[in-house]
Amino acid sequence: MPRPVAEIYDTLTLTAQQEVYDFMMYLLQKQQNVTEPLQTESRKQRRMAALSEFAGSMKDTWNGVDAMEYQSKLREERTIG
16 A cells, blocks of 8 residues: 555554455445456357467368268278188
8 A cells, every 4th residue: 555545544543444345345345246247258269269260270171072972982992811
């Protein structure tokens, strides 16, 4: 606390000091409630951006390949028994 505020605080009764403390805790909680939604929203956006980056990463893997022909070829190549 700045010195003038601390000097005034020291002159208060114990009950008044408790009220000042309670008010400071209220202000702290109020400040956290304002900043937390902003932080969680930006965190959600960062996570969604990261997921979107990977979502289409393999989409061009099967271009020009017929899935049924590929599957048939794999079955022909294996040996049973």
